[in-house]
Amino acid sequence: MSMAPAQKISTPARRRIDxxxxxxxxxxxxxxxxxxxxxxxxxxxxxxxxxLARSSFIGIIAVGMTxxxxxxxxxxxxxxxxxxxxxxxxxxxxxxxxxxxVTLPVIFAGVALALISGLVAGLINGLLITRVGIEAFIVTxxxxxxxxxxxxxxxxxxxxxxxxxxxELYRPVYYGGIAGISWPILAFVAVAIIGxxxxxxxxxxxHCAAIGSNERVARYSSIAVLRVRLATYVLLGVLVGFxxxxxxxxxxSASASTGLLWELEAIAAVIIGGTLLKGGFxxxxxxxxxxxxxxxIGNILNLTDFVSPYLNGAIQGAVIILAVVLQxxxxxxx
Amino acid sequence: xxxxxxxxxxISKSFGPIEVLHDVDFELRPGEIHALIGENGxxxxxxxxxxxxxxxATAGEVLWHGQPTHFPSSDEAEARGIVMIxxxxxxxxxxxxxxxxxxxxxxxxGWRLDHKxxxxxxxxxxxxxxxxxxxxxxxxxxxxxxxxxxxxxKALSRDLxxxxxxxxxxxxxxxxxxxxxxxxxxxxxxxxxxxxxxxKLSEVxxxxxxxxxxxxxxxxxxxxxxxxxxxxxxxxxxxxxxxxLYPAKAVPRDEVLLEVENLSVPGxxxxxxxxxxxxxxxxxxxxxxxxxxxxxxxxxxxxxREGRVRLxxxxxxxxxxxxxxxxxxxxxxxxxxxAGLLLDKGLRENLTLPLLERFGxxxxxxxxxxxxxxxxxxxxxxxxxxxxxxxxxxxxxxxxKLLLAKTLLSDPQVILIDEPTRGIDIGTKQQIYALIAxxxxxxxxxxxxxxxxxELIGLxxxxxxxxAGRITGALEGDDVTEGAIVRLAMGLDDNREGAAA
Numbered sequence: 001m002s003m004a005p006a007q008k009i010s011t012p013a014r015r016r017i018d019x020x021x022x023x024x025x026x027x028x029x030x031x032x033x034x035x036x037x038x039x040x041x042x043x044x045x046x047x048x049x050x051x052l053a054r055s056s057f058i059g060i061i062a063v064g065m066t067x068x069x070x071x072x073x074x075x076x077x078x079x080x081x082x083x084x085x086x087x088x089x090x091x092x093x094x095x096x097x098x099x100x101x102v103t104l105p106v107i108f109a110g111v112a113l114a115l116i117s118g119l120v121a122g123l124i125n126g127l128l129i130t131r132v133g134i135e136a137f138i139v140t141x142x143x144x145x146x147x148x149x150x151x152x153x154x155x156x157x158x159x160x161x162x163x164x165x166x167x168e169l170y171r172p173v174y175y176g177g178i179a180g181i182s183w184p185i186l187a188f189v190a191v192a193i194i195g196x197x198x199x200x201x202x203x204x205x206x207h208c209a210a211i212g213s214n215e216r217v218a219r220y221s222s223i224a225v226l227r228v229r230l231a232t233y234v235l236l237g238v239l240v241g242f243x244x245x246x247x248x249x250x251x252x253s254a255s256a257s258t259g260l261l262w263e264l265e266a267i268a269a270v271i272i273g274g275t276l277l278k279g280g281f282x283x284x285x286x287x288x289x290x291x292x293x294x295x296x297i298g299n300i301l302n303l304t305d306f307v308s309p310y311l312n313g314a315i316q317g318a319v320i321i322l323a324v325v326l327q328x329x330x331x332x333x334x
Numbered sequence: 335x336x337x338x339x340x341x342x343x344x345i346s347k348s349f350g351p352i353e354v355l356h357d358v359d360f361e362l363r364p365g366e367i368h369a370l371i372g373e374n375g376x377x378x379x380x381x382x383x384x385x386x387x388x389x390x391a392t393a394g395e396v397l398w399h400g401q402p403t404h405f406p407s408s409d410e411a412e413a414r415g416i417v418m419i420x421x422x423x424x425x426x427x428x429x430x431x432x433x434x435x436x437x438x439x440x441x442x443x444g445w446r447l448d449h450k451x452x453x454x455x456x457x458x459x460x461x462x463x464x465x466x467x468x469x470x471x472x473x474x475x476x477x478x479x480x481x482x483x484x485x486x487x488k489a490l491s492r493d494l495x496x497x498x499x500x501x502x503x504x505x506x507x508x509x510x511x512x513x514x515x516x517x518x519x520x521x522x523x524x525x526x527x528x529x530x531x532x533x534k535l536s537e538v539x540x541x542x543x544x545x546x547x548x549x550x551x552x553x554x555x556x557x558x559x560x561x562x563x564x565x566x567x568x569x570x571x572x573x574x575x576x577x578x579l580y581p582a583k584a585v586p587r588d589e590v591l592l593e594v595e596n597l598s599v600p601g602x603x604x605x606x607x608x609x610x611x612x613x614x615x616x617x618x619x620x621x622x623x624x625x626x627x628x629x630x631x632x633x634x635x636x637x638x639r640e641g642r643v644r645l646x647x648x649x650x651x652x653x654x655x656x657x658x659x660x661x662x663x664x665x666x667x668x669x670x671x672x673a674g675l676l677l678d679k680g681l682r683e684n685l686t687l688p689l690l691e692r693f694g695x696x697x698x699x700x701x702x703x704x705x706x707x708x709x710x711x712x713x714x715x716x717x718x719x720x721x722x723x724x725x726x727x728x729x730x731x732x733x734x735k736l737l738l739a740k741t742l743l744s745d746p747q748v749i750l751i752d753e754p755t756r757g758i759d760i761g762t763k764q765q766i767y768a769l770i771a772x773x774x775x776x777x778x779x780x781x782x783x784x785x786x787x788x789e790l791i792g793l794x795x796x797x798x799x800x801x802a803g804r805i806t807g808a809l810e811g812d813d814v815t816e817g818a819i820v821r822l823a824m825g826l827d828d829n830r831e832g833a834a835a
Contacts, residue, residue, distance in 0.1 A: 201697045203690035220673045221688040222655040
């Protein structure tokens with residue numbers, strides 16, 4: 001091919017509409033329209049705040065999950081990890097309340113503990129995967145079982161609850177906010193924006209995509225593959241801890257059913273958002289859209305008696321499968 | 335001359351606005367080896383894919399025994415005995431050799447698989463190919479040439495009428511090529527029609543009956559091989575006279591940049607030593623599997639090693655790719671698609687991958703990246719229809735140029751280049767040779783690993799040869815001949831200079 005015609009086609013931008021980019025957004029807009037049509041309360045401040053605040057936990061975790069999956073990994077343990085970290089945090093805060101009373105330092109200590117134990121849990125997953133060389137699926141399947149069983153044991157099969165006065169002090173972290181926007185929503189937005197920047201505009205994000213795309217090429221390009229991969233799990237662990245910090249003041253308790261199936265919801269959100277499950281390409285804003293789609297489905301079913309809310313899982317499942325079908329199509333067209 | 339069994343008449347093919355084939359006529363006759371040659375991007379692959387039923391033409395006819403026909407899929411074509419051997423292997427890595435050979439056409443006894451029969455048949459086929467591979471082993475454990483042989487055995491196991499071979503010798507050593515040629519000739523004698531592509535024109539002269547040259551998607555010449563010289567073929571491909579393929583050799587200076595003492599990679603390389611001077615192009619020959627790639631990878635920190643490596647007078651720690659790069663030593667892999675480039679990413683992402691820290695931090699400066707890509711496209715004459723396209727859609731030659739640009743981005747002093755021109759057309763080869771000579775003249779030290787002897791002889795001022803993990807000899811000046819390299823590569827001249835180099 002000669003140079004002349006080659007240059008000619010390089011100037012116009014892609015005319016084709018990219019289904020992978022537009023798909024999730026169109027689905028989200030459609031859901032909002034359906035919600036508006038079915039229930040006038042759908043767009044009310046209370047409902048929107050409620051939906052967004054509740055989805056912020058999974059959202060914060062899903063941002064971390066996007067990095068893990070983009071780098072070709074997977075983490076099934078995050079739901080159990082969240083429950084375990086929440087239980088640990090409550091136990092320690094209750095112990096500290098006995099000594100220090102109902103004071104802010106107890107909350108700071110609890111927050112620090114949640115973040116650190118999330119980090120350590122992520123580090124354990126990451127080290128087993130990168131240094132010992134066990135597959136991510138197996139490692140995190142194992143730790144998922146371990147953390148779930150540990151929280152059940154800590155709570156002795158029941159529920160761990162934060163002391164009543166402490167709960168009152170900590171409560172505003174979930175229910176309060178600024179300018180009418182509650183803290184968990186602000187936290188989710190902040191994590192998402194930083195995540196998007198890190199993914200798209202830093203060497204770390206680029207390296208994650210490179211490793212997920214072809215690990216050998218990454219290694220030959222002098223990228224510290226194991227270290228980057230380890231970092232994705234640690235980052236996810238810290239974000240799980242952060243999500244717990246937002247979650248505990250909501251109910252003030254943790255039990256064996258805390259965070260149940262969060263891992264699958266987070267992975268589903270990542271995939272719906274257009275990140276490739278096999279790695280190599282990820283986008284945070286897509287994950288955010290995925291999280292919103294999943295929680296809006298649940299919310300709409302709850303607000304209307306059109307379809308039983310018990311069918312929530314079925315509809316979410318169908319959406320996940322549909323998203324992957326669209327991804328395939330997009331990949332084939334390219 | 336027999337009638338054509340499979341032919342193309344007035345074939346054109348467009349991908350979107352780009353026409354890659356224009357009015358091509360091509361005939362395959364039973365008992366004839368027809369070479370299809372051309373530069374990368376000339377339309378060879380597209381022609382082969384149309385013949386093999388993988389894609390449809392935009393205009394024109396495909397004729398089977400003179401009758402217009404249409405293959406809805408490659409399976410339909412295969413059912414008629416048209417088999418295409420791809421450059422990228424179509425093998426199930428985790429299955430055994432015999433399971434691969436009979437994949438989809440398993441021999442059965444009643445409802446059960448007849449493992450014994452398949453294994454025996456596979457052993458016979460491999461025997462005919464003079465390939466000593468156990469039919470029971472997994473394909474993933476085989477070397478690249480051995481995998482190639484398995485592909486060929488797979489083709490042989492069918493009722494073969496037309497065989498389409500996409501650069502089968504690109505990954506083979508000369509000895510393996512000879513075995514392959516004997517097989518191809520045997521198939522010709524049996525009346526199989528064969529399409530053969532290669533960038534090595536000597537092979538075309540040696541093996542083929544007829545040659546068709548493509549340039550920019552159009553047929554520029556078709557003639558019996560006896561009527562056309564290799565120079566004429568090359569000129570027809572490039573569209574101009576090729577002056578000397580190899581540039582003048584740079585003169586090595588005194589300063590030693592790289593000193594390797596008794597480097598060993600357990601099981602692969604045994605106490606190899608060398609010195610590399612500023613301005614020197616040192617050749618490293620040997621058969622595939624002789625340890626040359628592993629030697630270079632160990633130098634670059636990609637493999638664990640023992641022994642001492644001094645780079646510009648300072649010790650270079652083992653297994654630290656990053657350190658090697660920062661200190662000015664880089665390795666260009668022979669496995670362009672598997673280890674060199676991210677095929678599903680764009681040019682920019684690939685170019686800057688090893689050196690992102692140079693493009694701003696913590697945030698990447700995309701404009702600086704684009705500027706770097708501009709420079710690379712110009713400096714390395716990379717031809718990309720769209721700079722945002724996926725690198726996997728570039729032609730092999732342009733991929734190689736991009737890989738060179740990527741590897742050289744850090745302005746290294748010592749450059750290890752493994753198979754600089756594998757699967758690349760002659761025009762691009764010339765550019766890459768000129769680039770290598772230019773780098774040496776600027777004061778870089780370059781180690782060129784190659785299976786192509788003319789390349790070693792044409793580029794290097796000194797050639798080391800490896801055999802079974804050892805450096806078996808060093809050749810210099812007029813001693814650098816194909817014969818001498820082959821003898822050392824086969825381990826025949828072991829006593830000549832010992833392991834010293």
